[in-house]
Amino acid sequence: MSQRDEVKMAVAATLPSESGFDRSVSNVLSAMEVDPETGLAEGDASERLVRFGPNELEASEAEPAWRKVLAQFQDPLVLLLLVAIAISLLAWALEGADGTPFEAIVIAVIVVLNAGLGLWQESRAEAAVAALQRMAAPHAHVLRDGQRHEVPSSEVVPGDLLLLSEGDAVCADARLIESTSLRVAEAPLTGESQPVSKTIAQLGSATALGDRTNMVFSGTAITSGTGVGVVTRTGMDSELGRIATLLDRTEDAKTPLQTEIDLVGKVLGIAVIVIAVVVSATIILTSEISSGSDLVEVLLVGVSLAVAAVPEGLPAVLAVVLALGVQRMADKNAIVKKLSSVETLGSASVICSDKTGTLTRNEMTVRSVISASGSIDISGSGYLPDGEATLDGERLTDAVLLEEVRMVLGGGSLANNAHSGERDGEWFVEGDPTEAAILVAEAKLGAAGARAARFERLDAVPFTSERKLMSSIEQDNEDHARHYVVTKGAPDVLLGRCTHERSAGVVVALSNDRRAQIGAGVDLMASNALRTLAVAYRPLDDPTTAVDETLEDGLIYLGSVGIIDPPRDEARNAVSEAHAAGIRTVMITGDHPLTAGTIAKQLGVAPPEQSVVTGTDIESFTEPEFREAVRTHSVFARVAPEHKLRIVAALKADGNVVAMTGDGVNDAPALKAADIGVAMGITGTEVSKEAANMILADDNFATILTAVREGRGIFTSIRKFLRYLLSSNMGEVFTMFFGVIGAGLLGIDTAGGTIAVPLLATHILWINLLTDAAPALALGVDPPMEDVMAQPPRRLTDRIIDREMQLGVVLTGAVMATATLAALDLTMTGGIFEASGGVVEGRTAAFTTLVIAQLFNAFSSRSGRNSAFRHLFTNKLLWGAVALSLLLQVAVVTTPFLNTAFDTTPLSVPQWLLCTALASSVLIVDEVKKLILRTNTSVLASPEPVR
Numbered sequence: 001m002s003q004r005d006e007v008k009m010a011v012a013a014t015l016p017s018e019s020g021f022d023r024s025v026s027n028v029l030s031a032m033e034v035d036p037e038t039g040l041a042e043g044d045a046s047e048r049l050v051r052f053g054p055n056e057l058e059a060s061e062a063e064p065a066w067r068k069v070l071a072q073f074q075d076p077l078v079l080l081l082l083v084a085i086a087i088s089l090l091a092w093a094l095e096g097a098d099g100t101p102f103e104a105i106v107i108a109v110i111v112v113l114n115a116g117l118g119l120w121q122e123s124r125a126e127a128a129v130a131a132l133q134r135m136a137a138p139h140a141h142v143l144r145d146g147q148r149h150e151v152p153s154s155e156v157v158p159g160d161l162l163l164l165s166e167g168d169a170v171c172a173d174a175r176l177i178e179s180t181s182l183r184v185a186e187a188p189l190t191g192e193s194q195p196v197s198k199t200i201a202q203l204g205s206a207t208a209l210g211d212r213t214n215m216v217f218s219g220t221a222i223t224s225g226t227g228v229g230v231v232t233r234t235g236m237d238s239e240l241g242r243i244a245t246l247l248d249r250t251e252d253a254k255t256p257l258q259t260e261i262d263l264v265g266k267v268l269g270i271a272v273i274v275i276a277v278v279v280s281a282t283i284i285l286t287s288e289i290s291s292g293s294d295l296v297e298v299l300l301v302g303v304s305l306a307v308a309a310v311p312e313g314l315p316a317v318l319a320v321v322l323a324l325g326v327q328r329m330a331d332k333n334a335i336v337k338k339l340s341s342v343e344t345l346g347s348a349s350v351i352c353s354d355k356t357g358t359l360t361r362n363e364m365t366v367r368s369v370i371s372a373s374g375s376i377d378i379s380g381s382g383y384l385p386d387g388e389a390t391l392d393g394e395r396l397t398d399a400v401l402l403e404e405v406r407m408v409l410g411g412g413s414l415a416n417n418a419h420s421g422e423r424d425g426e427w428f429v430e431g432d433p434t435e436a437a438i439l440v441a442e443a444k445l446g447a448a449g450a451r452a453a454r455f456e457r458l459d460a461v462p463f464t465s466e467r468k469l470m471s472s473i474e475q476d477n478e479d480h481a482r483h484y485v486v487t488k489g490a491p492d493v494l495l496g497r498c499t500h501e502r503s504a505g506v507v508v509a510l511s512n513d514r515r516a517q518i519g520a521g522v523d524l525m526a527s528n529a530l531r532t533l534a535v536a537y538r539p540l541d542d543p544t545t546a547v548d549e550t551l552e553d554g555l556i557y558l559g560s561v562g563i564i565d566p567p568r569d570e571a572r573n574a575v576s577e578a579h580a581a582g583i584r585t586v587m588i589t590g591d592h593p594l595t596a597g598t599i600a601k602q603l604g605v606a607p608p609e610q611s612v613v614t615g616t617d618i619e620s621f622t623e624p625e626f627r628e629a630v631r632t633h634s635v636f637a638r639v640a641p642e643h644k645l646r647i648v649a650a651l652k653a654d655g656n657v658v659a660m661t662g663d664g665v666n667d668a669p670a671l672k673a674a675d676i677g678v679a680m681g682i683t684g685t686e687v688s689k690e691a692a693n694m695i696l697a698d699d700n701f702a703t704i705l706t707a708v709r710e711g712r713g714i715f716t717s718i719r720k721f722l723r724y725l726l727s728s729n730m731g732e733v734f735t736m737f738f739g740v741i742g743a744g745l746l747g748i749d750t751a752g753g754t755i756a757v758p759l760l761a762t763h764i765l766w767i768n769l770l771t772d773a774a775p776a777l778a779l780g781v782d783p784p785m786e787d788v789m790a791q792p793p794r795r796l797t798d799r800i801i802d803r804e805m806q807l808g809v810v811l812t813g814a815v816m817a818t819a820t821l822a823a824l825d826l827t828m829t830g831g832i833f834e835a836s837g838g839v840v841e842g843r844t845a846a847f848t849t850l851v852i853a854q855l856f857n858a859f860s861s862r863s864g865r866n867s868a869f870r871h872l873f874t875n876k877l878l879w880g881a882v883a884l885s886l887l888l889q890v891a892v893v894t895t896p897f898l899n900t901a902f903d904t905t906p907l908s909v910p911q912w913l914l915c916t917a918l919a920s921s922v923l924i925v926d927e928v929k930k931l932i933l934r935t936n937t938s939v940l941a942s943p944e945p946v947r
């Protein structure tokens, strides 16, 4: 029995019910050997991690390296080549094993190089995806060594104290030892659709899983409240682990683009194999096949043609380009969880964003306070408590007003879960920025200490976007331990629960006029872009220690605060960039309509004259009215999370590709429903991060635009290398096909060669190796030539290889083949043009021309319509790749050893010039084509999409 199993047995023995739900809290804590005050010691936790293993559901085994290597040789075309090598060796052996079997060796080297390249590309792509997965990995909060720590969920161990709050994804099974209104969504585990309330009370040992209300389970989510649980089971030992079948190791489903490209590869493959068969048969018919080795050569030509012409490098290059793209996005704070989102991002036509923190900085400062006796300002900015209350620019001295302001801020600081104070001589604030701002404002008045000493919290219900309220129950230690409920929240919601107001130390009934007056004051603050919040309280006649909603009625209104949260500087540009790129921006916020409207106007999200649609409006709309509102309005305020889902659905029904941001647990359905769910890396809950396709590491709206720009850029790069690889392959196929068909015309059959082919198998394979690799990859990372954000979004249904590209590929292929065959004929005896060279010289010239033509084609392929000379030197990698390919070709033509291996011969300078001149026709013809396309847009009905 392994040590791990022994430990498991030991724990099982101390916790017979396997999780401790039928035990008392103290019993479970001692069984798990953990102190509830401090949690585990860090050292103990690491030791337990070794003993129990990581808190993960086991995935199936990773593919071993040898299998990946083998997979490179499993391509039917490569297998065909391997057979060809065997045949070639056999023929060589049958003919007396004379000399070195160069052809077989060259082909073998090329096959191995190709496989190596494939492996390198694959590992590069895998590494990028793995790095992203680490970045998007879930985290949990635990108490260790008396401190709150955020750790990767995989490092949570049995005995850890899990600190749970709204929006957390529970990552292990835990027995609760504290629960404050904790509610948990357990549907993934038990199928129960409603959140379950959790307590810490001990249960009977026969309690079924769904009724174990003192436990939280891995795979579930906290919908509200807070709690602490001691972890009893992790990883595969958890309830989820028991029901989980082995997970497949993140075998990412293919993206639509990958599927399209696979299909292209397949169709081309079949076409090319047919052509290869026709070419081989023609050679056999037209040549005088006299020996077995000739026959082998013909077969090799057929096989090589198939191998070279099928763009088998495409999927690998595509995977690398996508992977490098997502890596670049991650460097710019956009963590994309799935490769397919890259494509969707490039097509986004609407971006729905919340306001607070995404479009604004989430740096809150209380600016104004309005109470019954007047309205004051508070100076200072940021979270340092430097500032004071002022009235008309002067320091506030009015004792009555000052007392009221203190009560508003004091109440706001009691119903508050943020923390502030001094630590090691440094001022600090922690928690929700809105709440922190109130603490800071109170500290500016120097009132925080006395308030904190006087009141003791008995219970609290944290703020939720649904209720838009937060309440706490406080015991007043200076007034006979009297209990109060203190509530802060959205003014419109809170006022509805107030019946009285505190004015100059007296509680008076709220008249309708006074309500209207308060509302007007709040609206004034909101229209100045301030975030508004009201504070109220009520003494409780009976000592009560738990908040329930009935306590939040009949409240006494204290006053309201106005908090500034400036728009992000970069958001304004991002919004206008989105509009220029044909992307609509929509603000969906829980905030006040006037605040939202003002910020939206400042940022240019909506035109000044457009009205704001509120959650109440949405509730009153009929479905067609709602659809219309979504179509015509860009600011939605005071909405609840479920409205987001409806907005996404309406936008999608209109044919939009929708990106939607969200941070709370209740945003998860909308994030899932959107084409691109965007979660907040800093303020977002774990649940929202799980539901999203993309995480913004900096919570910044501008980052979404950066991701869209990258997505579009990646798409243009893909088009570039597709254009390049397909047209280059077409050039090879045409050369071989027309060379063989026209062998008589070109004089190949009479030139003293054995078989009538323009290029040998090794030539084709060499070209394939040179061009499929470095230049194609360099094009895959080519920076976009034109402004990708100046065009409308691409429709998801648009084919990537459209008609224009198809025609371009055929044209370039035809020009390339013509140049290659012309080089052959202009160098060799016989044929249309008389020359003195032999067949080896002719083939060397053709071979070289085709290589150089492909290098010219690499530059042409950088744009479908723009001249290749535009931004000619921006892609250093491409120049490097071209230089390398050229150098290798020079080596193949000039070095005696490679001459033997490739059956080539050195060319004279005029011959090199001839080859280069002929090859450049690819560039020239393409430039003419592009000029026609640019000047005569009617050649194609539609304007060029993003490319």
Ligand code: ATP
Pocket (backbone or CB within 6 Å): 354, 355, 356, 357, 432, 434, 435, 463, 464, 465, 466, 468, 469, 470, 488, 489, 490, 491, 531, 532, 533, 534, 588, 589, 590, 591, 592
């Ligand atoms: P967004 O949806 O853009 O992130 P938001 O954060 O303003 O916007 P909510 O968090 O739903 O949206 O806030 C709605 C309203 O609730 C605010 O306008 C404010 O009046 C009130 N509010 C916000 N935070 C708190 C809080 N911590 N306690 C009490 N009331 C709050």
